[in-house]
Amino acid sequence: MxxxxxxxxxxxxxxxxxxxxxxxxxxxxxxxxxxxxxxxxxxxxxxxxxxxxxxxxxxxxxxxxxxxxxxxxxxxxxxxxxxxxxxxxxxxxxxxxxxxxxxxxxxxxxxxxxxxxxxxxxxxxxxxxxxxxxxxxxxxxxxxxxxxxxxxxxxxxxxxxxxxxxxxxxxxxxxxxxxxxxxxxxxxxxxxxxxxxxCYPAESIEHLWDYVETPSYQDVITSKTDFAEAFKIQYLEQDAIRGKTVVQKHGDQYVVQNPPAMPLSTAEMDEIYDLPYERTYHPAYEAAGGVPAIQEVKFSIVSHRGCYGSCSFCALYAHQGRIIQSRSQESILQEARQIVKLPDFKGYIHDVGGPTANFRQPACEQQNDRGTCRNKQCLFPRPCKNLNTNHHSYLELLREIRKIPGIKKVFIRSGLRYDYLLAANDREFLRELCEFHVSGQLKVAPEHISPKVTNLMGKSGKETYLKFKTLYEQINKKLGKKQYLVPYLMSSHPGSGLKEAIEMAEFLRDTGYNPEQVQDFIPTPGSLSTCMYYTGIHPLTGEKVYIAKNSHDKSLQRALLQYRNPQNYHLVYEALVKANRQDLIGFGPKCLVRPPRNKDNTYARHKEMVSNARSLHPSRSKKTKKKTRAKF
The missing domain is CATH 3.40.50.2300 (Response regulator)
Structure with missing residues (x-):
């Protein structure tokens, strides 16, 4: 049925x-x-x-x-x-x-x-x-x-x-x-x-024999150090092969977490995605105009699950796991043929991928027997020597989908790890990506460029992004295509202060990129970055981390990343004065903004900037103003 x-x-x-x-x-x-x-x-x-x-x-x-x-x-x-x-x-x-x-x-x-x-x-x-x-x-x-x-x-x-x-x-x-x-x-x-x-609730844990217990709920609500320790234990045990049962006491009850489920086999993945879905919303919603979320995925194909990118701000490791679970090529091709038959299909497959599009196979063969490495990541701080960087399987899959009658174009929109692609040194894949699978813009996610921030994010640095950017531009030039990179950027991530936000603004100035959108960091449950945000501690290293929690401080960082927007002028100006970076206020090619104008329409001198900055935000509280004056 x-x-x-x-x-x-x-x-x-x-x-x-x-x-x-x-x-x-x-x-x-x-x-x-x-x-x-x-x-x-x-x-x-x-x-x-x-x-x-x-x-x-x-x-x-x-x-x-x-x-x-x-x-x-x-x-x-x-x-x-x-x-x-x-x-x-x-x-x-x-x-x-x-x-x-x-x-x-x-x-x-x-x-x-x-x-x-x-x-x-x-x-x-x-x-x-x-x-x-x-x-x-x-x-x-x-x-x-x-x-x-x-x-x-x-x-x-x-x-x-x-x-x-x-x-x-x-x-x-x-x-x-x-x-x-x-x-x-x-x-x-x-x-x-x-x-x-x-997970299940238990009044006693006497029946358990091989488990690890985290600090209790009562401990973590009173001690941020205990919270960080509890998170570290939970984080390190998220592996189906080597992970242990994890226990946390809540008053007179325990929460008992069994080890994660084993990664699905290719046959099991095929079984799930071959089920008889209607591929749209229930007809009861037609009068309301349908369900908007279907539009982004209706003509997209999930090729795999899991991600070993291990970005600190992402909790996917705790939900889908770090071991890649892939569908067979035939199952994916069968779904593509189904999509072609849909009445409103126009010939464009919007995406073929997963959490990270070009992670098509497990990071290394050892994961099948030993699980993921307990204290190491596959790509950070540099790609592991055992990392399987072969893109051939993914490339062959894309080629086969392109051959299906009725398909005009296959896009890749689910995120592509350029550091992984550079590790593969696969010019053939990148060339075909640019030739067949990009529609003017390719979205990638450097997130930030300050080493202090990218290290806390678990992301590759500025140099890796610039290397990929250069290579991408070279290949597109050879193909005679005008296609651009669109980098996702994040403000106010743990570790990012005004200094790091200004570093980002200067990078954007030098590269000529003007971001239309910037994502403020949101501390969602379960991520390593959220633990840092709440505790001010990196749970895996114990180092102290700067956190921008004040809403105005966040606004300053966000404005710096969009310093060209006239609406952000006063915030950018205030941020530069506050950070003692008046060298970036002026008329030179390296300046981010001009000085403010005086009443007679002349530009303020640098010595007048501090007093001007104090009066830029009359809506701020008296308490905040006093703090600002003290710092100035």
Missing amino acids: TDFLPMTKEEMTKRGWQQLDFLFISGDAYVDHPSFGPAIICRLLEKYGYKVGIIAQPNWRSTNDFKRLGKPRLGILVSAGNLDSMLNKYTAAKKYRSIDNYSPGGRPGLRPERATIVYCNRLKEIWKNTPLIIGGIEASLRRFAHYDYWSDSVRRSILIDSRADLLIYGMGESQIKELAKQLSVGMPIKNIREIPGT
Whole structure:
């Protein structure tokens, strides 16, 4: 059966179902596409014979909507959706987002804050004894005591706050298959404790024998050093082959995390992506204009999972893992042929990749037997000598997709690691990338250029970016193409102060690049950078890290990265005076801004700049003004 999974009693009746086996509660609208976690989990359960229904974005203000499909026979699955519900709702400045791309018509406000917890507490009101299982990115990255940026506090494990029976972390397919099997034969949920990739609450840990215990919740809310130590233990054990069980005490309970699930085989990956998805949103959303999130992925293909790039600000290591899991070429080609048949396909495949497009195979053969290295990264501070840099498999895949009748162009938009490509020294791949897979602009992510910041980010430095930029421009010139690099840049990452932001501004001046967008660092749960942001400590080295937490300090950094924007003039001027970099204020080719004008329309002299800077922001608090004067 290839129609949508039921969202109403009427749709259940059409299938001849009286009762569901599993009820899935989702914070996103129902989009039946393999880029949406709920669709994957529900379709996989369906394949193995279970009756699954979906209640998408239920009205949480009462219990009525949750009862729409009746009590399920085996259990209830809860996910906040493809994004953490707080990140979905708020910007880095903690302001409401005007659009929710995962809701009908992009309408915001259709899910609560901390959706997983809210949904679970409602469900406990209705069916207290029905097995309750949480998963998805929100649950996965909040499974231990964690720093929550939006409340500026350390919160308990989401497993404790939601009162769920089990938490599935990671992508979840192997876990849900085993869990469904055990529940279907009558195993009580309280006795299901051995499935890799799951966490469960326990009153005692006497049954454990090979585990590591982190500082408790009570410890980490009172000591930032303990918080950093807890994070370090959790971080180092995120490997399916060598990782140990991790325990954290929460009052009179323990959160027990089993080691991660094993990486999926190619056959298992093919099974998941070959399921009979409708590849679009449920027809119920048509009147609202559909679900915007489908537009970016409808004509895209996931070729693999996992990432060994290990950027500090990314928590993907804790969700998809560092070991690459790839689909077969034939499975990917089959999906491409399906896309060609879609009625609104115009001939353009938007992307073929994963978290990092050109990571098509595991970093090295040793990972299959030993897992990832405990205290090393594959690309930072330099590429490992054992790193497999061969791009041939990915190149052959792209060539085969290009041959399919009906496909005009195949783009690569999911991010490309240029340091990995340089390590491969593969001119053939880069030439074909420029010739066939770029549409005027190639987006890459240096994020920053200050060594102090890139070292904390776990990213390659300025020299690597400039080397790739030169090579990219040379190849495009030979091809007779005018194509440009668009670098993603991040402001206010841990370690970045005004000095480092000015370094970035000078780099942008010298390279002639004027960024239209700059991403402020957002301390999302689960990342190494978030731990640094909260504690001021690098958890793996113990070094102290500067943190820009004041909103005005963040505004100064962001403005410096967009110093050409006239609206940022006063902020840039203030930042340069504050950093004692008046040499960058003037009329020379190296200057970032001109001096301010006096009342008689003449330019202020440098000795007048300090007094001018004091009066630039009358809206700032008196306390902040006093601090500024003291520093000046």
